[in-house]
Amino acid sequence: MKVNTDSLILGSWVNVGAAAHILDVGTGSGILALMMAQKALSSSKIDAIEIDDNAAAQAAFNFDNAKWSRQLSVYHCDICKFEPPCLYDLVVSNPPYFDEALKITNAYKAQSKARHVARQTSVLRPDTLFSVSNAVLNEGGSMYCLYPSTLDADIVQVAETYGLQLQRILYIKHSKTKSPYLCAFHFIKSCLASSLHGCKNTQEQNTMVSENILTIRNEKGDYTDEYKALCEPFYLRF
Structure with a gap:
């Protein structure tokens, strides 16, 4: 999977802070892990999980050739079989989120197994992602x-x-006249166990949620000032 705007927005939006241990789930080419390395402390460690053979190899190559290579590690495995070497302060993921194709096309029928894994939720469902994130996060850690x-x-x-x-939640729009097509979410691990196992229902907790909207392009088709301001550290052209 090539580097895309979605990952660039998510990686730019993440507040790494002083996170010492960071995990990227479904790293693909390694873009989010590399962005985390650029933003994190020089002492931070960034691990990345990737199930696809070729993608894991590509991520490993990219990590080896990055200036932050000593901070980066890739694990070629299924997320459900991942044995974390530590608990993490931050988990980030641009997961597959299509349940099925909106329209069955020749391109969809001919897509490779790797592309199916990268795009369809049958491989990594939200409940699996959140369950594993809860398990590997420190108390108060971010996802x-x-x-x-x-x-x-x-x-x-x-x-x-x-x-x-x-x-926090960020609603992302292609242009001013379009409705949001994507959301970036920031969650905090609020307790050691899920609400199904005795954790206080998070809806009962008095926490203000920050909501914002990001528009990618203006009326002329150029990147908006807000998009440039967010992603500038990762674009040479800006």
Whole structure:
């Protein structure tokens, strides 16, 4: 999978802070892990999980050739079989989020197994992602991810089930006249166990959720000032 705008927005939006241990789930070419390395402390360690053979090899190559190579490690495995070497302060993921094709096309029928894994939720469902994130996060740790805006309420509900409380949400629009097509979510691990196992329901907690909108392009088709301001550290052309 090539580097895309979605990952660039998510990686730019993440507040790494002083996170000492960071995990990128489904790293693909390694873009989010590399962005985390650029933003993190020089002492921070960034691990990345990738299930696809070729993608894991590509990520490893990119890590080896990055200036932050000593901070980066890739694990070629299924997320459900991942044995974390530590607990993490931050988990980030641009997960597959299509349940099925909106329209069956020749391109969809001919897509490779690797592309199917990267795009369809049958391989990494939200409940699996949130369950694993809860398990590997330190108390109070952050989890960042992307999902379609049409699923925002469902995603928040599933995350709450696994003890992840919404802190911030960013609605992303292609242009001013378009409706949001994507949401970036920032969750905090709010307790040691999920609400199904005795954790206080996060809806009962008095926490203000920050909501913002990001428009990618203006009326002329150029990147908006807000998009440039957010992503500038990662674009040579800006």
